[in-house]
Amino acid sequence: MHKQDVTIYDVAREAKVSMATVSRVVNGNSNVRKETRERVMEVIKRLHYQPNAVAQGLASKRTTTVGLVVPDLTNLYFAELSKGIDDIAHLYKYNIIITSIENQLVNENQTIQSLLNKQVDGVIYMSNDLSDSTIEAFDRTNTPVVLAGTVDSRGKYPSVTIDYDEATLDVFGQLYQDGKHHLAWVVGDTESSVNRDHRIKAYREFCQEKGMEPHIYGHKTNYHDGYELYADLAKDGIDGVVVTRDLVACGILNAALDAGKSVPDDFEIITASATPMAQVARPSLTCVKQPLYDMGAVAMRLLTKLMNNEDIDEQEIKLPYELMRKATTLNK
């Protein structure tokens, strides 16, 4: 609003040094005599001086701010990822500008451009499918980008994920081994590259190998979608499903129970991304436990390196996941 009350200039005058010296003290530059530093610090404290980060950003071209691009904050999957990111960001003194993309009110390019205009030092992208124009915008500004919990088919940016192919084979293998041979994938976005290029693809190959017909139910994103989908699954004779979102899995589970089906004896369910929701459902959901917090943390750490122009050793980091056998599958 109005002019800042106390600036670096005031501190300089009061401490009888130049602005440059105050700046050095503020930034912890070691080339300052101890007595000078103490004098300046005393004045800073006395005057309640706080550096203006905007001016710092303009002068230094670094804002110590990173952008987070996320489809939906209220999805625990992204919330957990974000928490890992946030903790590491704090550690390295970065602030986080969060931008949710699902918001149809504005278009993605515009939103990301506005993020870039804020001169963020880096971006962690958790949404699906970078558009070409978004990539151009990143290129133009030379902003480092890391993908967390998602991949891009171009392989242009480093990513932190789990091995989706392996996880897919694991879960369907489990169902198959349990004697369920009419399996289905229930996914949210069929066009995201994680789903299209990994989960669905690996599933199709698995089906082919086992001589089963693949069943894919797309665009299921909330509890009710799941609840209502169950009727279709029953009609199609499905006896085992893997579900990308556990909220949807809960819907299916409850619908199956309400329909008098016996889970896991007649019908098995596995969710491919466990959140606390999975442990709440009864019977508790067998799930792939992705190390979401760690994925976020690793992604952020990676980004700090990129922002410092350090070398990174791996471009595609895959963290270990855990298949937690709970009560919606038979005990092995």
Added chain:
Amino acid sequence: MHKQDVTIYDVAREAKVSMATVSRVVNGNSNVRKETRERVMEVIKRLHYQPNAVAQGLASKRTTTVGLVVPDLTNLYFAELSKGIDDIAHLYKYNIIITSIENQLVNENQTIQSLLNKQVDGVIYMSNDLSDSTIEAFDRTNTPVVLAGTVDSRGKYPSVTIDYDEATLDVFGQLYQDGKHHLAWVVGDTESSVNRDHRIKAYREFCQEKGMEPHIYGHKTNYHDGYELYADLAKDGIDGVVVTRDLVACGILNAALDAGKSVPDDFEIITASATPMAQVARPSLTCVKQPLYDMGAVAMRLLTKLMNNEDIDEQEIKLPYELMRKATTLNK
């Protein structure tokens, strides 16, 4: 990193106008001749000019950024609030810097000061209990603050909530009416002002009036806390609980069921803040449905007014809630 490639100056030169005129075009100032505007816009597009928001912020003293202070991103309660905030923020072209406070690694004052140093135009505070020093920092920088889903005992800042006193009486009234007379409050933070000054206080008065002994179980924040608490509740002869967090409520519910208790016949549960989790649990949880999205949206709208120095009519906005009678309480 390096110098910005194309600046307002380049556009000005190319379009044969002054920087001032380009600035006017960029900011939609109407005092520009149509032909001039078009010429400038053409150059902007051709050169891929994007205004540097940091420089704009320094020059104009407005960053079009607001700070969000939140205890925990992975708590759906805050996530839903944030979504409401985010949508309205987008609408008004504000970006959001999110700061989670629970993070014990750094202290709250420092975190908030760093937010303020970024020159945010306003803050939405969703955590509990502003500290005096935090308030001083807000005052010093003259930053408007709105509370969402929380209150401050000083009543210094506008807030958007539901009527916690009324909601408390509602839920305990319901349990009492159902014939449950050994009631308990299971809360997270017993010292937050919402809990201390409203929920617990109203509950104590209710107990006094009905001649019941109040039971308060504090510091219960996750599923396991809830699950394990059940044993104590049973021992203490409790036959009806209200729980602030539904994740905890789910823990209690499942423990009760596992213990062979009949819900709701012998034991009733109500959760005081419903999230999608409540509908997943079986039997589905009776809950107070707070209009979280709307609370966030209203809070953000309020903040935009404050940031524009507009008058606001109400200091404490209370939105209507709904008591949803589901399956963990007797049908009326």
Added chain:
DNA sequence: AGAAAAAGTGCAAACGCTCGCAAAAATAGC
């Protein structure tokens, strides 16, 4: 003690934009 090296400090030009003011151009009024 004197020279060389190292450490500490100041100067002032950026950084990219906004905005009050004054000047110029366009329009209106008669």
Added chain:
DNA sequence: GCTATTTTTGCGAGCGTTTGCACTTTTTCT
């Protein structure tokens, strides 16, 4: 056609920092 208005433009001084460079002061080494 000539003023009086109104609309468009340009000028340039900030906004609050950082940082390369040059200049002092202090320390180190013979």
